[in-house]
Amino acid sequence: MDRALTLHLAIIAALALAFFILPAYHAGNLARIMVLAIYAMGYNLAFGYTGLLSLGHALFFGAGMYGLSLSMQHLGTPTLPALAIALACAAVVAGVVGALALRTKGVAFMIVTLMFAQAGYLVALYFSEWTRGEEGFVLPQTMRQIAGIDLTTAMGRYFAALVLFAITLLIIGHIVRAPFGRTLIAIRENEARATMLGYDVQRLKWIALVISGTISGLAGATYALLFGYAGASFAAVPYSILPLLYVLLGGAGTTLGPLIGAAFMIYLFDLSADITDAYMLIAGVVLVLLTMFLPQGILGTLRARRFKWLP
């Protein structure tokens, strides 16, 4: 077994142990961090590995969240089929948005994805009869279970998050080291060169975006399922920016950067909120410092300086 896979399995094992060691409050935080790390891992495949700087991933997160919660709420769909619906919604939305947005590049791509996500957010508000708009709605507690496992308990929630996080991490770890993932990295590094080696760059970027959007949708669905709430604010602009921040902090184009970035940011907000009401100010200063001194993010810097084998 190689080092990268060993590292991933060790992280998963450590997270499983953490539930029994950490105080309940931090275990609860960690469950949320794992779900948001799934989101950031999805985002990282597009941004960190393929070089697609999207500002609209909240659309995919929202598609998964509403795909699951609306079908559960209004159609009484059980959890697993509702998850499948959520993934299908996110994949279709990402497929359509990708087909259109990938006709542009760079700043234009950022603007187009941002606009699509804004349109998605407005759609959620428009149909507030079903979505309850910004206010959102709470999923019935009795429905939030998989195969008899209650997802409303701290333990059920934590291990559901862990299982989905582990699956995503192992899939991403496999993708980025397979020829397909190496080619995505090549596209990020030098798109014109990749084309002139005979790679169908447009098609590969589209596939990467669909996988990325589907994983983001999984995160949105999981969030609604585990925390029992769906609201339009999760489809708004800040939720497009968050995964970008997680990934930049943790290290773009590293498999574990999203987890580290999400943990760092969430605890940064948490700790600075204890100190002052102006917690965003502290968080902002720390972010500026990190960008100045660790421009490749935490893991990116470690990889560049010391551990070249980091996946």
Added chain:
Amino acid sequence: MAALILETRGLTKTYAGVTANQDVDFALPQGQIRALIGPNGAGKSTFVGMLCGRIPATRGTVLFDGKDISHLPAHKRIALGIAYTFQITSVFAGLSVRENIALAARRAGGDDARVDEVLARVALSDRAEQTAGDLSYGHQRILEIGMGLAQTPRLFILDEPTQGLAESEVAEFKALITGLRDTTILLIEHNMSVVMETAQFITVLNHGEILAEGTPDDIRANSHVQAAYLGTEDA
């Protein structure tokens, strides 16, 4: 005469009224080493850009192996067996030398053994794990040629491959090119010693049109070519 691997008919490119290439009819037999020369701005790079699909032609036809490829996107033309090296060095700077070669080889169905073979051939084996962006300029150029070789092309288009190379590297390049079997080569080159020693046939472009074609001896003796290069009045 051998079958033609590449042919163009009336290939033309105009940029907002400025003509870069005008009705170029060009034929390249299989297996030949052909040099494409001409003064700066003669339209050489635009011409090969239209061959491999990087630059869309305004009008005209490109035939590869007798098949019209004028409407194929670049990556599909490459997949037919064309390799192209950029005039301005273009490698995957953040990836290792081996990964660069592997990306080229993999698309053409090459395996790890093929990667090692190419690395040895361009004498980069001992630098295989280095980051490509850390290589010297000369080594980056050679890496790019290696990527072309790894594609096992039937037609290899090189845009000024020896530009900026040291003399010893130029000598290695000449040996490499003349040692290739089963590969047709189209070489844009300013270094006349490379042209005269490697090319079997030369096409001269001037003002976007073919000025002359012939063997190295013919071209050397051609007064129109001398005039175009030296800027004297046409003889």
